Amino acid sequence: MIGGFRPLRNSGARTQDRGRRKGLVENVTPGYESVPPRADAMFEALRAFGYTLESALADLVDNSISAGARNIWIDFNWAGPRSSVTILDNGRGMNENDLREAMRAGTISPLDERRDDDLGRFGLGLKTASLSQCRVLTVRSKTDRAPAATRVWDLDHVGKTREWLLGTEAHPRTRPLLGKLDGVDKGTLVVWEEMDRVVDASGVDDKHAKGRFLARIEVTERHLAMTFHRFLSGRDAISISVNDRPVAPWDPFLEDEPATQELSKEALEIFGRSLHVRPFILPHRSHIGDEVHERAAGPRGWNAQQGFYVYRNRRLIVSGGWLDLGFRQEEHYKLARILVDIPNTMDQEWQLDVKKAEARPPGALLNPMLRIAKVTRARASEVYRHRGRIIKRKHAQEYELVWEKRVRHDRVFYKVNRNHPVVKDALGVPPQARQKVRALLELVENTIPLEAIVVENAENPDSFGQTEEWEFMKNLEQKAMDLFKAFRHEGMGPREAFERVASIEPFDRLPGVLAKIEAQVGGGPHG
Numbered sequence: 191m192i193g194g195f196r197p198l199r200n201s202g203a204r205t206q207d208r209g210r211r212k213g214l215v216e217n218v219t220p221g222y223e224s225v226p227p228r229a230d231a232m233f234e235a236l237r238a239f240g241y242t243l244e245s246a247l248a249d250l251v252d253n254s255i256s257a258g259a260r261n262i263w264i265d266f267n268w269a270g271p272r273s274s275v276t277i278l279d280n281g282r283g284m285n286e287n288d289l290r291e292a293m294r295a296g297t298i299s300p301l302d303e304r305r306d307d308d309l310g311r312f313g314l315g316l317k318t319a320s321l322s323q324c325r326v327l328t329v330r331s332k333t334d335r336a337p338a339a340t341r342v343w344d345l346d347h348v349g350k351t352r353e354w355l356l357g358t359e360a361h362p363r364t365r366p367l368l369g370k371l372d373g374v375d376k377g378t379l380v381v382w383e384e385m386d387r388v389v390d391a392s393g394v395d396d397k398h399a400k401g402r403f404l405a406r407i408e409v410t411e412r413h414l415a416m417t418f419h420r421f422l423s424g425r426d427a428i429s430i431s432v433n434d435r436p437v438a439p440w441d442p443f444l445e446d447e448p449a450t451q452e453l454s455k456e457a458l459e460i461f462g463r464s465l466h467v468r469p470f471i472l473p474h475r476s477h478i479g480d481e482v483h484e485r486a487a488g489p490r491g492w493n494a495q496q497g498f499y500v501y502r503n504r505r506l507i508v509s510g511g512w513l514d515l516g517f518r519q520e521e522h523y524k525l526a527r528i529l530v531d532i533p534n535t536m537d538q539e540w541q542l543d544v545k546k547a548e549a550r551p552p553g554a555l556l557n558p559m560l561r562i563a564k565v566t567r568a569r570a571s572e573v574y575r576h577r578g579r580i581i582k583r584k585h586a587q588e589y590e591l592v593w594e595k596r597v598r599h600d601r602v603f604y605k606v607n608r609n610h611p612v613v614k615d616a617l618g619v620p621p622q623a624r625q626k627v628r629a630l631l632e633l634v635e636n637t638i639p640l641e642a643i644v645v646e647n648a649e650n651p652d653s654f655g656q657t658e659e660w661e662f663m664k665n666l667e668q669k670a671m672d673l674f675k676a677f678r679h680e681g682m683g684p685r686e687a688f689e690r691v692a693s694i695e696p697f698d699r700l701p702g703v704l705a706k707i708e709a710q711v712g713g714g715p716h717g
Contacts, residue, residue, distance in 0.1 A: 229352055229353050229355075230348050230349040230352050232295065233295075233321060234345075236318045236321060236322075237322050239318050239322060240322075241318070241319055241322040243323055243388055243406055244406075244409055244412075244413035245413070246319035246320065247264060247277065247319075247410055247413075248418075250320070250380055251414065251430065252505065253316055254281050254378070255281075255421060256281075257279065257378065258281045259279035259280050259428065260428050261279065261429045261431075262278070262431070263276075263279075264276070264278075264431065264433070265278075265433055266407055266432070267367075268400050268403050268404065269394055270389070270394035270395075270396070271389060271390075271391055271392070271393075272383070274382055275324075275385065275388075276370060276380065277380040278370050278373070278374065280377040281376070282333060282376065282377075283336075283377050283378055284331040284332075284333065285331075285333055285339065286336065286339035289329060289339050289340075290341060292316060293316070293329060293341045293356055295317055295354075316380070317343065320382055321345065323382055323385055323387050324383055324385045324386070324387070325344070325345040325385075326345070326364070326383040327343045327381070327382060328360050328364050328367075328368075328380070329378065329379070329380050329381075330368050330371050330378070330379045331377070331378040332376055333376050334375060340357075340358065341357065341358060342356070342360060342361070342364075343357070344357060344361070346384075360381075363383070368381070389403055407432055411432050412489045413489065414430055414432070415437050415439055416440045416442070418430065418437075418439075418505065418506070419440050419506070420439075420506075422438070423441070442527050443468075443527055443529060444470075447472075447473050447482065449473030449474070449478065450471070451569070451573070452469070452470050452471075453468075453565070453566060454469075455468050456468075456562065458555060460554050460555055461536070461554075463535060465530060465533070466530070466531045467529065467530050467531075467559075468528070468529040469528045469529075469565070469566040470526075470529065470566075471526060471573050472486065472525040472527060472570075488509070489509075490509075490510065493519050493521060494510055494519060495524075496523055496524045496526050496527060497513070497517075497528065498511060498513050498528045498530055498563075499529050500513075500540070500549050502532055502537070507549050508548065508549050510527070513551055513559065517563060517567065521574075522570070522574045523567045523570050524574070525574055526563075526566045526567050526569070528563065528566055591607055591610070592606060592607055592612075592695045592696075593607065594606075605635055606631045606634065608631075612669060612694075613631075615669075615672070666696070666697070666700065667707070670691050670703055670704070673697075674711060677691070688711065691707065692704050
């Protein structure tokens with residue numbers, strides 16, 4: 191008896207049920223036999239799809255967005271073994287028939303045609319994602335025309351009966367949580383209880399267990415911020431909150447940063463359909479603040495977040511990596527991130543998995559994707575090695591860089607550029623002093639602690655600083671002014687002379703010094 195309702199069965203139905211429980215089969219059509227799966231075995235198998243807590247919640251957010259929700263509220267409720275998670279949205283909601291179908295395992299075939307904006311895939315998400323984390327799944331929903339209806343999957347009950355018996359009433363302990371649905375005119379509330387994959391038998395007063403549970407909140411926020419960042423920003427942005435804290439979007443491409451470089455967009459045609467690719471080169475650390483740099487690293491860090499970002503209907507599926515194209519994730523390519531937009535009509539070609547966390551490009555796209563990756567990685571490597579000046583160097587003089595790369599006998603060396611204006615100025619002294627300056631330069635070149643730098647960068651990437659140290663050199667402003675005057679004496683106009691100074695190390699990283707020079711020369715580039 192489930193939810194107070196006892197279905198009537200005739201003796202034939204009871205015989206067939208007993209036969210199914212004993213592993214027998216039922217003849218339905220000549221030449222065929224019906225072999226329905228055992229409910230408890232099937233549910234336990236579905237629990238092993240490999241969802242994490244955050245990816246399971248993302249699957250439920252997909253359903254809310256597809257239902258037109260503008261607001262989604264996720265709450266973690268600590269109560270020891272009785273802890274719960276609730277997901278409430280203000281989408282269209284479901285009437286009783288729609289809710290029953292939504293709770294059916296395999297509601298929609300992945301081969302069925304879907305709406306262009308549908309984020310679903312296999313018709314399993316609500317059930318598999320939820321039951322991967324809990325043993326009692328309760329869903330209550332209402333529309334603007336239909337009253338609230340409730341359905342419950344209780345795996346312990348299914349295990350006892352071995353039948354697909356869907357509850358029509360919430361458990362008594364669940365009912366206090368259902369009041370959250372009263373806060374919206376229409377929408378859906380999902381409740382997870384008996385979360386054996388999230389909490390253990392530790393008591394409610396166990397501080398360590400509570401800390402582990404609450405730590406999942408931050409992990410969930412970061413995952414949702416990344417997965418749905420394109421829904422969380424812009425004119426039609428939706429709102430997602432976790433324990434009353436709004437989730438801020440995480441843009442992997444730093445599109446609002448002036449130093450971000452977007453390479454050529456491409457539209458790739460395959461199987462009569464189009465997908466769009468947009469390669470980005472993120473700014474070098476010297477061109478963004480510490481807070482922006484730290485946030486841009488993403489949930490897994492700079493190196494792991496490089497590569498392709500595959501979106502299906504604006505929802506992130508793959509967040510970094512090189513799609514098995516044979517590339518390694520290496521330090522000097524970490525600024526390369528490539529956006530790929532695919533429609534939901536290409537799920538089979540991209541081998542999209544149930545969790546919507548993995549995708550592989552079809553064979554016909556391998557060569558174009560390989561070409562785009564090579565170009566993007568090469569550009570990212572240049573930006574990384576030259577601290578963001580790859581675009582500028584196309585028009586720059588050789589002396590703009592202090593260090594020059596030299597290769598001899600397959601070994602790489604770095605020499606101080608003798609043609610750099612500051613270096614030339616230092617060498618413009620009487621011969622005896624000039625010899626000492628050259629000796630000093632050679633000493634510096636031959637004692638660079640390369641091994642220590644390599645080890646430190648490998649153990650603690652992006653830990654090096656330069657700009658702050660330059661700020662303490664008292665004569666930089668005078669040096670910049672001297673260079674400006676020298677360029678003016680060479681016949682350059684004020685704009686060209688100022689831009690030349692602004693493109694030279696170290697002044698290119700010292701906006702404060704440049705601002706003072708601009709003020710002194712009466713408008714700098716516009717004077």
